[in-house]
Amino acid sequence: MAAAGAEAQRVWCVPCLVSLDTLQELCRQEKLTCKSMGVTKRNLSKYEVEYLCDYKVEKDMEYYLVKWKGWPDSTNTWEPLQNLKCPLLLQQFYNDKHNYSSQVKKGKVIMPKDNNKTLKPAVAEYIVKKAKQRLALQRWQEELNRRKTHKGMILVENTVDLQGPPLDFFYINEYKPAPGISLVNEVTFGCSCTDCFLEKCCPAEAGVLFAYNKKQQIRIPPGTPIYECNSRCQCGPDCPNRIVQKGTQYSLCIFRTSNGRGWGVKTLVKIKKMSFVMEYVGEVITSEEAERRGQLYDNKGITYLFDLDYESDEFTVDAARYGNVSHFVNHSCDPNLQVFNVFIDNLDTRLPRIALFSTRTINAGEELTFDYQMKGSGDISSDSLDHSPAKKRVRTVCKCGAVTCRGYLN
Structure with a gap:
């Protein structure tokens, strides 16, 4: 619906009732691009690695499960290492794997050692969550910078x-x-x-x-x-x-x-x-x-x-x-x-x-x-x-860490 004056400058946001995968598929069917969903003119017909989901070794060859940018998860494919031209994403993959191991150690949870041929499901799940979080934060950052006027x-x-x-x-x-x-x-x-x-x-x-x-x-x-x-x-x-x-x-x-x-x-x-x-x-x-x-x-x-x-x-x-x-x-x-x-x-x-x-x-x-x-x-x-919460009803513990900390926010 067209709007005049100041109303035309507003962006209205409503909750979506379908998944991101479904929206991406619909965009491709109609040959529409949407930057926020990763569907661009470049990858409408070409494949671009968005992030890496998993790892395995078969017959002495390394494979990575690839999430393709702008394509639903159902189209993920296993690709040999030599086909991947994305050093930054490979580095992020191993950084996330290392961070997961560090968090497990801090939690004093004993994880079975990897056999160097596959990742444990929990590790792969964490890597995917971290990749999706990174993309979500990037989209949010772009939105904040679009909205700010300073x-x-x-x-x-x-x-x-x-x-x-x-x-x-x-x-x-x-x-x-x-x-x-x-x-x-x-x-x-x-x-x-x-x-x-x-x-x-x-x-x-x-x-x-x-x-x-x-x-x-x-x-x-x-x-x-x-x-x-x-x-x-x-x-x-x-x-x-x-x-x-x-x-x-x-x-x-x-x-x-x-x-x-x-x-x-x-x-x-x-x-x-x-x-x-x-x-x-x-x-x-x-x-x-x-x-x-x-x-x-x-x-x-x-x-x-x-x-x-x-x-x-x-x-x-x-x-x-x-x-x-x-x-x-x-x-x-x-x-x-x-x-x-x-x-x-x-x-x-x-x-x-x-x-x-x-x-x-x-x-x-x-x-x-x-x-x-x-x-x-x-x-x-x-x-x-x-x-303060209107007239400070309850005492909230302060975590500021200052030498002069009063112990409470109120």
Whole structure:
């Protein structure tokens, strides 16, 4: 069905009632291509190895069971080693085989030795699951990068277990208001500065300090609001007072943690101290709805409710289903990110945007964290933002591992 305006830009997703194998077969019958299912113009008529499923030796010849890209499992075939021109997939096959053996040893489970001619069924099953997981995470990574509107790229990595992409998470770039909540543009004035860093500008009009220095670093104490230039301002996109609105500039990686904390986020590049890293976005709901959802989340042991209590306690951001990379950022009692309230086009003090800035230099490969109680680096006041299952009903054990760990998330 054709749609006009903004509706035409939306992508609607619904659960599929048939298997991937069936969809691939249908595509081939109709000679249709679909990148997400691996059916391309290249392999409509040609065969391309997607991953290797199994191994055996017959008459001193090595064979691998091949899953062909864009073809259903029913078409898998045994191919001699000399026919395979895929060194990377061969390396992944043996890496997965080795990882399975390592996990078995850690679990103190004694596995019978391979006879070097066949793989044990459990090993082959693990290798296939790992290959399918790798493909699923790759598709998810591509989807995240299609949906994001900021400069920084998003990578996905899981070298820990067989967990795939979250099934009930939708990537968004800005607040999603629940029915009955308005986030309309309320700004009525803008600056006409020729140099916003030197002139009066929007922060002065709001009665607060200019938030950034010439290196685009935050220079105000936690608890102080940020007022950036808005859509009515005459300054251009390079204005030094337009930082948060540009979005994440750093490439980040959503990765599986190895100590039971689920997914986490690490930076792939060095981040200088006091730099803007990302916004915390989600569905904006009333505090009453947050109370109801909080009871459900408690039972699942999840924490995604962030109270917007900068000046009042009317609204909460729920990032459980709708969110961005910040959805996956873990708690730490000694965090490297700090929360600031930001106002740009919407000046309603009940609905600040939530920006996370680095508290120190963060090296490439280091995990990003913030304090869910907002009492970490910077000593933010207790009546500011609160990230917790509505009013902290149950105590959740903290696994941050910091020397100063309080033992609980709440």
